[in-house]
Amino acid sequence: MNDERQVLGMKTAIIAGAGHGGLVAGRRLAQLGWRVILAEKGERETLGYDWEDTVPKFTLAEAGLPTPADEDLSFMEQMCYFSANKKKPLVAPGGKSDTIIYADRRTLLQKLLENAEESGVEMLFGCEILWATYDLNRVTGVTCRWREETLTLKADLVIDAAGMDSPVRRSLPARFGIEREISRLDTIHVWRGYYENRTGERAVPPYNVYFFHNGKPGMDWAITNEDNVDILVGAFGHLLQCEIDAAVEDFRAIYPYMGETLLRGGYADHIPLRRTLPVFVFNGYAAVGNSACMTEPLSGSGLMLSVRAGNLLADVLKESDGDTTAWGLWPYNRDYIRTCAERYYDDLLIKKFLAGLKAEDIDFFIDKNILTAKELCGSGEPYTVRGILEKANLLRRPDLLPGVARLGAGLALLPRVKAALPEEYDREKLNRWREVADRL
Ligand SMILES: Cc1cc2nc3c(=O)[nH]c(=O)nc-3n(C[C@H](O)[C@H](O)[C@H](O)COP(=O)(O)OP(=O)(O)OC[C@H]3O[C@@H](n4cnc5c(N)ncnc54)[C@H](O)[C@@H]3O)c2cc1C
Structure with a gap:
């Protein structure tokens, strides 16, 4: 960031990674008059997963996006669960959802990017963050690789939205009190792909979840849609290619209309399945979304929580008139835990x-x-x-x-x-809170 901001007395923020909650917070701060820069390692047009995920309908409005009419939305199908022996299907109560919708992940992210840009967020794509910069007692910015150059961006606040393996969080010194590493044992490693549906046939109910599918500790699903069969293969910790192949093969036997042609997806990623980090703020630093493990621990869903967190962060900064100290940011951390994580x-x-x-x-x-x-x-x-x-x-x-x-x-x-959970950012109380929360 250049010196113009100091002349103008403008607050500055870097969104590290185009995570959903980071974009929501960054957009709102830009509207409040902050100078906000997004540093994202991917190229704009390739961002977002190549599939559809479920999200509550209200999340669109919370993310600052228009909500289409119900007839233009696709609602989540009724789920059915199977244990390893597949003997007793358990059909989830309630039928097809009237509140949870399918969102195309690429479209959703592109809309969040457009919104943020329209509000004045500046964007650097192809900009890989290497590590956080900090002084004795404050995060001061990030060092990135951009167009073969190494550059350091300085800001009053780094909004860490770089996902579970965020290089910002991982490079913070231990004395800042934020957990740096997420154990692979606390994750589910998931592969997703859509295969052609050769006949258009659908299972009843169409959304089938399998625990310990083929004996693998984890969860798989097969959702039979008219034009595709949406497959997810997930294992706690690590997923092997042979496990993906075996799961797909078994699904092809269960759903014979599932073809060989892969239409979308076809790659894997990790999702944190654990408690939210107990402390995810420090002087000049706030983590949002997967970088702070803000996911639902049973399903791995994180979009709604990430957007909520982004709004909460913006609310707290607005209320405090831009206090980016750990004390000023603590209400964000505390209220997220109280209103979201505790549930x-x-x-x-x-x-x-x-x-x-x-x-x-x-x-x-x-x-x-x-x-x-x-x-x-x-x-x-x-x-x-x-x-x-x-x-x-x-x-x-x-x-x-x-x-x-x-x-x-x-x-x-x-x-x-x-x-x-302490009311204030008090080191002694925080230590006690971490100690108790770690036992969960
Ligand atoms: C198969 C699968 C299915 C899922 N299904 C659902 C679902 O149905 N519903 C739901 O709510 N959630 C679902 N999730 C979880 C959901 O994707 C995440 O919880 C959600 O994306 C929130 O993460 P985030 O926005 O914080 O960060 P992410 O989406 O992880 O984004 C992080 C961003 O940071 C960027 N980045 C990373 N490192 C760097 C770096 N060094 N420099 C610069 N940029 C960097 C990345 O390129 C990325 O753009 C699913 C996840 C997977 C993998």
């Missing part, structure tokens, strides 16, 4: 519980109605976990008790976790 603590415990089970245990839990479609679609209501606990205790399967006990201990901890 998923039960789901987080369920996810850990499920991830620790063997395929035959999942079969058992589903066959015995301990896990029902309600828990699996992540209702987020506290009683569902308690219900599982009670039912599992009654059955007295001693080999399952350690997992059940861990789930119970997690549940018992939740009130303490919630109470430990």
Whole structure:
């Protein structure tokens, strides 16, 4: 950034990576008169996944985008879950959704970019961020590689929207108090591809989710659409090519109209499936979206939360008149945890519980109605976990008790976790909060 900003007294922000929440926050700050620069390593036209994902309809408005009429939207199909033995399909309650829509990921991102640009956000594409720059007690900017040059961009605030493996977060010194590495064990590695649908036939219901598909710990799905069969293959931690091939082959046997031609997608990525980072702000730094692990722990969905976080960050900066110290940014961190992350603590415990089970245990839990479609679609209501606990205790399967006990201990901890979240950015209280939150 040049010196013009100092002359004008203008606040400056860098959006590191074109993450959704970062673009939302950056657009709003530009509207408030900030100078905002996006540094994104990809080229503009190739950004966004080559497939459609589900997102609540209200997220479009929250992202500052127009909401098309219902007849122009495509709503999420009813889901059906299968355990490893595929014996007992569990159909999610409620039929086809009237609130969750499919969004084309490329179109969505392009619209967010257009909106941000129209509001004055300057954009550098093909600009790979290498690391954060900082002084003793503040993040001061980022160093990037752009057009074969290495340049350093300085700003009052770095909005870290560079995803799960953000080079900004990973290069921060430990003393800034932000977790740097996301363990692969806390992720799901997912491959996605659309194959041709040779006949137009559809399964009933069309959206089928398979746990421990082919014995692989993780989750796959097959969604039968009229012109394609949408396949997702996911494994906790790492996914192997032979596992993708085996899953696709099995789906072709289950859905014989699924052809060989890959129409869209055909690549893999990691999604964080863990608690949100307990602390994701510092002087001159705020993480938004996947860079702070803001995903729903059962489904891996992160678009709605990322957009919410972007708005929350902009609200807090507007309210504080642009206070980019850790104290000024803490209300963003605190309120995100309180209004978004806490809603998923039960789901987080369920996810850990499920991830620790063997395929035959999942079969058992589903066959015995301990896990029902309600828990699996992540209702987020506290009683569902308690219900599982009670039912599992009654059955007295001693080999399952350690997992059940861990789930119970997690549940018992939740009130303490919630109470430990500090009101203010106070180092001592933050340490206590991190310590308690780390036990989730
Ligand atoms: C197969 C799959 C299915 C999914 N389905 C859903 C779904 O149905 N619903 C849902 O809500 N979510 C879904 N998600 C999750 C969702 O994609 C993320 O949670 C969401 O994209 C939020 O991430 P983000 O916007 O913070 O960052 P990201 O989308 O990860 O974007 C990060 C950006 O930073 C850029 N970047 C990275 N490193 C650098 C660097 N060094 N320099 C410059 N730029 C950099 C990247 O190029 C990218 O543009 C799915 C994910 C996958 C992989």
